[in-house]
Amino acid sequence: MSDELNGVSRRNIIKGAGALAGAAAFPMPAVHAQEPKVLRYLGTAVNQSAEIARKVEADLGIKIEYVAVTTDDVTKRVITQPGSYDLVDTEYFSLKKLVPSGNLQAMDANKIKLFDKITPVFTKGELPSGKRIGDQGTAPRKVMFLEGQRSTKFSSAPTEWATLIPTVYNADTLGIRPDLIGRPIESWAELLNSQFKGKAAILNIPSIGIMDAAMVVEATGKHTYADKGNMTRAEIDMTTNLLKEAKRSGQFRAFWTDFNESVNLMASGETVIQSMWSPAVTAVRSKGIACKFQPLKEGYRSWASGFALSRGVSGRKQEWAYEFINWFLSGWAGAYLNRQGYYSAVLDTAKANMAADEWAYWMEGKPAAQDIKAPDGTLLEKAGSVRDGGSYDERMGGVACWNSVMDENDYMVRKWNEFIAA
Amino acid sequence: MITDAAPARRHLAISARLQALPLGLVFAAFFVLPLVLVVVVSFWDYNDYQIIPSFTLRSYTESFEGCLDELPGLCTIFRTYASTARFCAIVWALTLVIGFTVAYFLAFHVRSSLWQMVLALVCTIPFWTSNVIRMISWIPLLGRNGLVNGGLQTLHLMDRPVEWLLYSDFSVVLAFVHLLTFFMVVPILNSLLRIDRSLIEAAYDAGASGRQTLWTVVLPLAKPGIVIGSIFVVTIVMGDFVTFGVMGGQQIASAGKIIETRLAALQFPPAAANAVILLAITLIIIRVLTRIVDIRREL
Numbered sequence: 001m002s003d004e005l006n007g008v009s010r011r012n013i014i015k016g017a018g019a020l021a022g023a024a025a026f027p028m029p030a031v032h033a034q035e036p037k038v039l040r041y042l043g044t045a046v047n048q049s050a051e052i053a054r055k056v057e058a059d060l061g062i063k064i065e066y067v068a069v070t071t072d073d074v075t076k077r078v079i080t081q082p083g084s085y086d087l088v089d090t091e092y093f094s095l096k097k098l099v100p101s102g103n104l105q106a107m108d109a110n111k112i113k114l115f116d117k118i119t120p121v122f123t124k125g126e127l128p129s130g131k132r133i134g135d136q137g138t139a140p141r142k143v144m145f146l147e148g149q150r151s152t153k154f155s156s157a158p159t160e161w162a163t164l165i166p167t168v169y170n171a172d173t174l175g176i177r178p179d180l181i182g183r184p185i186e187s188w189a190e191l192l193n194s195q196f197k198g199k200a201a202i203l204n205i206p207s208i209g210i211m212d213a214a215m216v217v218e219a220t221g222k223h224t225y226a227d228k229g230n231m232t233r234a235e236i237d238m239t240t241n242l243l244k245e246a247k248r249s250g251q252f253r254a255f256w257t258d259f260n261e262s263v264n265l266m267a268s269g270e271t272v273i274q275s276m277w278s279p280a281v282t283a284v285r286s287k288g289i290a291c292k293f294q295p296l297k298e299g300y301r302s303w304a305s306g307f308a309l310s311r312g313v314s315g316r317k318q319e320w321a322y323e324f325i326n327w328f329l330s331g332w333a334g335a336y337l338n339r340q341g342y343y344s345a346v347l348d349t350a351k352a353n354m355a356a357d358e359w360a361y362w363m364e365g366k367p368a369a370q371d372i373k374a375p376d377g378t379l380l381e382k383a384g385s386v387r388d389g390g391s392y393d394e395r396m397g398g399v400a401c402w403n404s405v406m407d408e409n410d411y412m413v414r415k416w417n418e419f420i421a422a
Numbered sequence: 423m424i425t426d427a428a429p430a431r432r433h434l435a436i437s438a439r440l441q442a443l444p445l446g447l448v449f450a451a452f453f454v455l456p457l458v459l460v461v462v463v464s465f466w467d468y469n470d471y472q473i474i475p476s477f478t479l480r481s482y483t484e485s486f487e488g489c490l491d492e493l494p495g496l497c498t499i500f501r502t503y504a505s506t507a508r509f510c511a512i513v514w515a516l517t518l519v520i521g522f523t524v525a526y527f528l529a530f531h532v533r534s535s536l537w538q539m540v541l542a543l544v545c546t547i548p549f550w551t552s553n554v555i556r557m558i559s560w561i562p563l564l565g566r567n568g569l570v571n572g573g574l575q576t577l578h579l580m581d582r583p584v585e586w587l588l589y590s591d592f593s594v595v596l597a598f599v600h601l602l603t604f605f606m607v608v609p610i611l612n613s614l615l616r617i618d619r620s621l622i623e624a625a626y627d628a629g630a631s632g633r634q635t636l637w638t639v640v641l642p643l644a645k646p647g648i649v650i651g652s653i654f655v656v657t658i659v660m661g662d663f664v665t666f667g668v669m670g671g672q673q674i675a676s677a678g679k680i681i682e683t684r685l686a687a688l689q690f691p692p693a694a695a696n697a698v699i700l701l702a703i704t705l706i707i708i709r710v711l712t713r714i715v716d717i718r719r720e721l
Contacts, residue, residue: 072686079471097688101471198585204672206687246671254589254671269567270588381594409470413687414484418498420683421505421675 019400037062037320038386041077043089044071046259046279047168047305052333060327062320067180069257071205078103082310087321092303093138093207095163096405099152104308106149106161111322114329115162117346121396122166123158128347132396137211137229137404140166164306165325166345170336171300171395175266175276181291188212188219188298190274192246201265201274202243203372204255206416208403210276213239213302215400219298229404233411240415244422255420266291277339281388284379293341295389297401338362339375343392364393457701464694473690479500502675503703509591509660509666509676510699510707513598517655518648520692521606525647526640528607542611545604557668564588564596590673592611597669598659605658606651613647614640649715653708660704677703 024194037060041048045068055065067085068079075094082103090098098104108114119128125141126132135141143163154163176185181196191200191212203209208279214228217239218397225235246252251279253271256262263283265271277295284291309318327333334350337343339358344350351359357369364385389395406412464481467474496504524545532538548556549684563569564587574580586592606682619641627633663678677700684693 070686072688075690076686097471201671206683252671252673255673257672268562268565363506405470409687410689413683413689415488417680417683420497420672420679421502422641 007097009207011101012205014352032410035316036067039063039087039088039317039320039324040067040085041087042066042067042069042074042085043305044259046073046090046277047089049336049375052336055332056324056327059332060320060323062324064077070311071208072257077309085310086313086317087324088308088310089167089305090141090164090308091303092164093303093373093403093405095143096138096409098308099143099146099154099163102152103311104163105311105313106146106151106163107165107308108322108324109160109162110148111326112162112165112329113326114346114349115165117348118166119330119343119345119347121169122345127397128392129393131393134302134401135400136225136400137402138171139229140306141401145211162291166304166306167300167327167328167333167397168342168344168345169304170194170278170342171302171389171399172275172277173296173389174294175262175274175284175299176280176292176294176331177266177269177272178292180269180272185273185294186297188296190213190218191275192217192220192242194249194251196251196273198250198253199270199272200251201254201256201262201271202252203262203275204257204420206227206413207405208301209275210406210416211403213243215296215298215301217242219296227402230253230406231408231412233408234411236406236408236415240419242352243419247397247419247422276392282341282374282380286374286380293388295395298399300389300395301401301403302396302399303403336375341387344397347392363392365389365394433561451501455561456680460694460697463691464698466635466692467690468689469483471688478691481692483701485692485695485699498675499680499699502680503677505675505679509598510656511594513602513659514652514655516595516599517606518652521603521651522610522644522648524603524607525610525614525644528611531618538615542608545607549604553601554664554668556601557665560593560597560600560669561588564593589669589673591670591674593669594674599660601665602658604624605654608642608647609650609654610647615641625694645715649711649717652711656707656711657704658708661700685713 018311026280039062041064044064048066053066056062056064062390067077071091071094072089074088078088078090078094078098079101086105121127121133122144125135125139140349141155142156143161145157146158146161146163147153147155149161151161155161155324174185174191180199186256189201195202209226213230216224217223218225218228221236222242223235225231231239254261254265254313256265256274259277259280261279262274262276265274266276266280266284267287268347278293281291281293307321307328309324310322312322323357329346329349331349331353334344335353335358338350338354339362341362347363351363354362358372360366361368361372361381367384367386368381370383373378374380388397463473465479467476467478467480485499486497489500491497524678528538528541532541561568565571566583566585566588568588570584572578574584575582580708584674621639621643622635625639630638663682664678666674666676677696681693681696681700684690684696
């Protein structure tokens with residue numbers, strides 16, 4: 001499917017490139033008017049909604065062609081096939097691999113109208129209220145800016161060249177089936193509790209799974225890492241050994257790599273406790289199955305993703321991309337994402353696009369004044385219910401670490417392989 | 423006469439070579455060249471985001487990391503290959519028995535060649551849907567709250583769901599047997615249909631029992647088909663990672679899975695090194711199989 005999209009769009013880019021070359025030589029407005037505005041949007045299926053694409057086309061006349069692949073494949077594509085997409089929606093932790101490759105262009109903050117309104121979670125590592133949040137792992141703050149337009153070095157202080165323009169982020173925790181567990185769950189340690197033998201699952205994306213494992217290790221009191229997101233070899237050994245033991249004793253029902261797999265595992269009752277993403281919990285719940293995104297006392301493992309442009313995107317295509325990104329921050333998309341349980345990068349504009357009671361439920365942690373509906377209109381929550389984990393400040397304020405690419409990434413992947421093979 | 427034959431033979435040789443040339447070129451471009459590249463890349467260095475074209479044995483030494491330290495225990499790669507080989511053996515044995523039985527029935531019990539054809543085509547029906555869909559369709563059947571468990575509990579044969587039906591060795595073997603038995607049926611059927619019926623009559627006349635005929639006449643003559651079917655099954659199971667992943671809940675290691683994990687982490691040289699190792703081991707298995715039966719002579 002994505003290959004097909006890709007094939008079509010490759011043809012388009014050749015056409016587009018031809019048209020651009022023509023336009024440069026003979027600047028004729030007629031050529032521009034007829035040129036279809038198409039952007040190939042590489043990302044994971046989680047963030048790629050058909051409704052957003054429809055709305056963009058209606059508002060801006062830009063046609064979004066989604067290229068949907070897994071998290072790891074986004075990275076792989078950016079590095080190996082920079083010509084196969086225009087715009088990429090990728091996670092901040094991947095930047096340690098992507099930026100040195102030189103395949104992304106720095107984003108010009110001056111062209112982003114609402115850049116100053118982007119939540120300080122990204123620019124300063126703190127909540128709008130000024131509270132500092134967890135900084136372990138690849139926190140966006142550490143990789144948000146480049147030293148210059150052509151630089152491949154991250155700048156610790158804000159500059160006008162951003163690596164990514166943030167789209168969505170969230171605080172992840174364990175998803176549970178309260179109906180099948182029947183008692184309160186309060187700690188990450190429960191993931192490896194033998195009570196859930198054969199009914200637990202963990203994420204098989206090393207950069208994310210290792211962080212969940214680290215949360216478990218700290219929760220059991222076995223070890224406290226100096227930085228969970230940048231372990232030493234000894235710490236990696238210790239963490240993966242713990243996972244191996246759990247696996248050998250039959251703790252895990254399965255590992256999952258893709259959003260839909262996690263939904264199916266939970267909805268079918270194959271697992272009752274597992275690493276999960278917020279919209280996956282929403283998806284299980286919209287099937288009428290009890291599922292809770294359980295806040296835990298040790299805090300959340302957080303992630304964030306954002307837009308960047310492929311190295312070769314220039315001219316009008318680049319303008320459309322900036323136009324699209326500005327649109328993305330302007331509120332409609334933000335409200336759409338917030339209603340799924342994600343958080344949007346610019347909070348003010350999203351708020352303006354949400355009903356007061358929706359905002360109160362999703363962002364302020366207040367009981368729902370009326371029934372809460374998913375973006376597609378299905379009933380999510382009855383009036384009176386409260387969001388798992390509460391308000392934005394409580395959830396984002398409780399972040400303990402971020403998804404991460406470690407200095408010892410290569411070693412970690414080898415050890416992760418051993419865990420899978422154990 | 424003899425002196426005339428030589429140029430004619432040479433002429434034949436040249437035209438034969440010309441005829442083989444297109445296939446040879448296709449092989450060179452799409453098989454030999456990529457394979458050479460894989461071997462070359464397996465000796466290159468790499469970092470987080472690129473392959474560095476300088477010679478190193480790193481991908482191989484790291485693949486066998488800890489193998490000496492852990493003796494007499496097995497290190498990850500040996501354990502993984504041992505497990506993959508075990509699956510290979512189980513699947514091979516099951517597909518062989520089932521495949522041979524089906525082929526035997528088609529060849530000797532179905533008399534009309536029309537029905538033989540029809541029934542052989544019936545065997546292909548599972549192939550009308552994709553491999554992955556056939557595999558995934560097992561999941562709602564075998565799951566904890568699936569049809570089988572539901573049935574067992576309704577009949578009061580079990581008071582709690584059977585866990586090992588899904589995401590287990592059992593489900594992986596089941597899916598493989600489902601997917602691969604047909605690859606055994608076809609070559610074995612082909613061999614059986616070519617057996618001269620008078621040989622069987624002769625065996626009967628000479629007083630051989632049914633079992634003796636099967637063991638001493640039919641089976642040896644079916645060997646080429648068995649070996650060809652075995653090669654299909656063995657190579658597919660050795661290199662597979664999708665079936666192991668989907669049916670094993672991503673929990674069961676396989677030789678193919680190692681390659682996939684390294685690729686996903688953008689570590690192409692170790693992925694290439696593991697591909698070379700896998701290829702070498704598979705070639706050894708095939709060599710052993712073809713030692714047992716000289717396929718070329720038998721065909």
